[in-house]
Amino acid sequence: MNKGFVLWFTGLSGSGKSTIADRVKEELLKKNIPIEQLDGDEVREHLTRDLGFSKEDRDENIRRIAFVAKLLSRNKVGIIASFISPYEDIRKEVRDSVTNFIEIYVNAPLEVCEARDVKGLYKKARAGEIKNFTGISDPYEEPKNPEIELKTDKSSIEECVKQVIHYLKEVYQLDL
Amino acid sequence: MNKGFVLWFTGLSGSGKSTIADRVKEELLKKNIPIEQLDGDEVREHLTRDLGFSKEDRDENIRRIAFVAKLLSRNKVGIIASFISPYEDIRKEVRDSVTNFIEIYVNAPLEVCEARDVKGLYKKARAGEIKNFTGISDPYEEPKNPEIELKTDKSSIEECVKQVIHYLKEVYQLDL
Numbered sequence: 001m002n003k004g005f006v007l008w009f010t011g012l013s014g015s016g017k018s019t020i021a022d023r024v025k026e027e028l029l030k031k032n033i034p035i036e037q038l039d040g041d042e043v044r045e046h047l048t049r050d051l052g053f054s055k056e057d058r059d060e061n062i063r064r065i066a067f068v069a070k071l072l073s074r075n076k077v078g079i080i081a082s083f084i085s086p087y088e089d090i091r092k093e094v095r096d097s098v099t100n101f102i103e104i105y106v107n108a109p110l111e112v113c114e115a116r117d118v119k120g121l122y123k124k125a126r127a128g129e130i131k132n133f134t135g136i137s138d139p140y141e142e143p144k145n146p147e148i149e150l151k152t153d154k155s156s157i158e159e160c161v162k163q164v165i166h167y168l169k170e171v172y173q174l175d176l
Numbered sequence: 177m178n179k180g181f182v183l184w185f186t187g188l189s190g191s192g193k194s195t196i197a198d199r200v201k202e203e204l205l206k207k208n209i210p211i212e213q214l215d216g217d218e219v220r221e222h223l224t225r226d227l228g229f230s231k232e233d234r235d236e237n238i239r240r241i242a243f244v245a246k247l248l249s250r251n252k253v254g255i256i257a258s259f260i261s262p263y264e265d266i267r268k269e270v271r272d273s274v275t276n277f278i279e280i281y282v283n284a285p286l287e288v289c290e291a292r293d294v295k296g297l298y299k300k301a302r303a304g305e306i307k308n309f310t311g312i313s314d315p316y317e318e319p320k321n322p323e324i325e326l327k328t329d330k331s332s333i334e335e336c337v338k339q340v341i342h343y344l345k346e347v348y349q350l351d352l
Contacts, residue, residue, distance in 0.1 A: 034251055036247050036251065046239065046240065046243035047223070047240055047243055050226060050236075060226075063222065064222065064223055064240075067222035067223055067244075068243075068244055068247065071212050071244065071248060071253075072247060072248065072251065075210055075212065075248065075251060075253045077247075077251045
């Protein structure tokens with residue numbers, strides 16, 4: 001029997017959240033685990049297009065996602081969510097509202113994320129063209145006790161994926 | 177094996193949508209069908225508290241609900257949703273985006289709904305204290321081909337509930 005859960009990837013822009021989340025999803029789908037992925041673009045289009053990047057708007061953004069994740073996870077669906085989600089208090093709210101919250105801190109130093117700068121966002125943030133940019137002009141509150149910590153400056157993507165799958169299998173005892 | 181579906185109750189304020197929806201939910205839970213109910217208060221609190229009653233806001237309201245209903249229904253959860261949802265085009269959008277949309281037109285004449293006026297809203301709408309009130313100052317576009325039509329001025333609540341359950345069993349072939 002399936003168990004619902006929420007894999008919550010949090011970390012700076014460029015830390016590797018989405019890349020790892022996509023690969024974890026692939027692995028779980030191979031094992032016929034029912035999965036829904038909640039990521040930036042789809043959520044923004046359908047749920048939160050009215051919201052900006054102030055703390056208030058970021059919190060409301062995460063709250064709407066938490067509501068969806070709550071309904072799905074209690075119906076035995078596995079959720080893969082990747083959002084910067086920089087604030088500890090709101091991550092705590094998600095943890096308290098969903099079934100089986102598994103916090104995954106995708107940890108890479110700011111310098112590394114900024115050097116990668118895949119989408120050119122850090123450059124724009126440094127130039128002041130983007131405001132409220134996490135790590136530059138907005139805080140990122142590190143998870144204190146994440147279920148999983150992935151150090152993407154030291155481990156390869158595949159190693160990180162294995163670490164997540166290992167957790168689901170051994171600690172969470174998902175039938176993989 | 178469960179099938180996902182969306183029971184979408186549409187109709188005027190006071191038509192009996194929520195009362196029937198609540199009772200249908202009870203009956204399905206008795207049969208261990210996985211059900212999530214999406215109704216006004218919970219959705220407004222968690223998903224749409226920024227929205228008002230203009231056509232644009234009503235449409236955005238229904239679109240967010242449709243997104244949630246899509247994710248749940250394709251994961252074999254039965255959804256019970258009751259919203260006035262007065263516009264044909266947006267109900268069509270919901271139909272096209274979710275798995276197994278079952279439109280239930282809760283049909284009672286405006287005079288009957290207004291005479292019931294359980295929450296005193298019609299009185300306020302007539303006095304101009306509430307604007308954009310469906311049936312009074314805003315249109316209600318009747319469903320043209322609903323899967324189920326319930327005439328709550330002619331049938332009792334329990335008869336309506338039976339009609340919905342009968343549909344799910346005989347037409348939709350849910351294992352009840």
